[in-house]
Amino acid sequence: MVLFLCGDVMVGRGVDQILPHPGDPSLAEFYVQNANEYVALAEAVNGPIPRPVDFAWPWGDALAAVDNAEPDARVMNLETSITRCDERAVEKGIHYRMCPDNIGCLAAARPDACVLANNHTLDFGRQGLGETLDVLAGAGLRAVGAGRDADEARRPAIIPRACGGRVVVLAFGMPSGGVPRRWAAGDQAGVDVVPELSRARAAEIADRVREVKQPGDVAIASIHWGPNWGYDAGDDETTFAHRLVDGGVDVVHGHSSHHPRPVEVYRDRLVLYGCGDFIDDYEGIAGYESYRDDLRLAYLVSVAPDSGALIELRMVALQARRMRLEQTSPADTAWLRSTLERISRGFGTRFDIEAPGAISLRRP
Numbered sequence: 001m002v003l004f005l006c007g008d009v010m011v012g013r014g015v016d017q018i019l020p021h022p023g024d025p026s027l028a029e030f031y032v033q034n035a036n037e038y039v040a041l042a043e044a045v046n047g048p049i050p051r052p053v054d055f056a057w058p059w060g061d062a063l064a065a066v067d068n069a070e071p072d073a074r075v076m077n078l079e080t081s082i083t084r085c086d087e088r089a090v091e092k093g094i095h096y097r098m099c100p101d102n103i104g105c106l107a108a109a110r111p112d113a114c115v116l117a118n119n120h121t122l123d124f125g126r127q128g129l130g131e132t133l134d135v136l137a138g139a140g141l142r143a144v145g146a147g148r149d150a151d152e153a154r155r156p157a158i159i160p161r162a163c164g165g166r167v168v169v170l171a172f173g174m175p176s177g178g179v180p181r182r183w184a185a186g187d188q189a190g191v192d193v194v195p196e197l198s199r200a201r202a203a204e205i206a207d208r209v210r211e212v213k214q215p216g217d218v219a220i221a222s223i224h225w226g227p228n229w230g231y232d233a234g235d236d237e238t239t240f241a242h243r244l245v246d247g248g249v250d251v252v253h254g255h256s257s258h259h260p261r262p263v264e265v266y267r268d269r270l271v272l273y274g275c276g277d278f279i280d281d282y283e284g285i286a287g288y289e290s291y292r293d294d295l296r297l298a299y300l301v302s303v304a305p306d307s308g309a310l311i312e313l314r315m316v317a318l319q320a321r322r323m324r325l326e327q328t329s330p331a332d333t334a335w336l337r338s339t340l341e342r343i344s345r346g347f348g349t350r351f352d353i354e355a356p357g358a359i360s361l362r363r364p
Helices: 014-018 036-046 062-069 125-138 150-154 199-212 235-246 330-343
Strands: 002-009 073-078 113-115 157-160 166-173 218-224 251-255 263-266 269-272 277-279 295-303 310-321 324-327 350-355 358-362
Touching (some): 002 251, 073 218, 113 166, 166 199, 199 235, 235 263, 269 295, 277 295, 295 330, 330 350
Parallel strands (some): 073 113, 166 218, 218 251
Antiparallel strands (some): 002 295, 295 310, 310 324, 310 358
16 A cells, blocks of 8 residues: 655645636735745746646646555645635734635645644634635545534544555644644534643544554544754654554654654654645745755655555655756755654664655665
């Protein structure tokens, strides 16, 4: 069984402006008041962006790389509301939204599960979340991790496989990843919020996995946690991830950071502490150049369908240029490999470059 996982997909703001149906570009940010300024920043660094681009443009070379792997499931963290609602969350300094008419941009990647358990899902309030859910459903795309009430927000995404078995995706967000506790779904719409990294919370999630997981299923726990910047995985995160695996989770899919975080193999199960950004409008924004957040990874995970044990992890290295993912240079691929190895050293994880633009986990 092959899974495609990636981190944050932010198709709002500047990305929305270059698509065929740009929405209202006005922003309520401290420094930037028009989303087209992010387009201008990207163009100043990497050259003109044709407008409008087609829906597949932001995915660029990633689409062929993922299609060639023929994944059984595609899971991404969607950090963008899809709405025309203008009622911004006043406590937020940054708001992401994409015009609903641009839903073809998401559909181009054919995701099987769009994770909404993150800190931008309610940027435009519960009305914006409701429209997001409607637009995704209208396009035949599954949402997970948020809903119109607590039951819907906690409901896993079930992805059947043609040859039998299923991929089960549970998604939840945490305050450490910027998800406010007050966004928790209850009698009204919201996110599946897990408020702390405790033994009791891990046990609750394990119970939910056991309720739905059947023989031949692979379970993914998709978690929005941790800071935007910084490589370290804290002891509390590691302990929590291990408890999830002990409770029946086969892959821990972490996201929130703008760059990759450590990779661990625990009891033959894959733990990705942070997958980094995948699509956004961050080109030309200064301040964190040492992290090379222009470099992105598409995670292709092979697991044994009968046990969920990791067989292979292959990562396709990509670079964001003109708001499009392109193949990386050999030097940038080598930089990513060495960085992954350095930050994962505490877990004993090693990596190889197996082909141009492809990094693989070295198994014992």
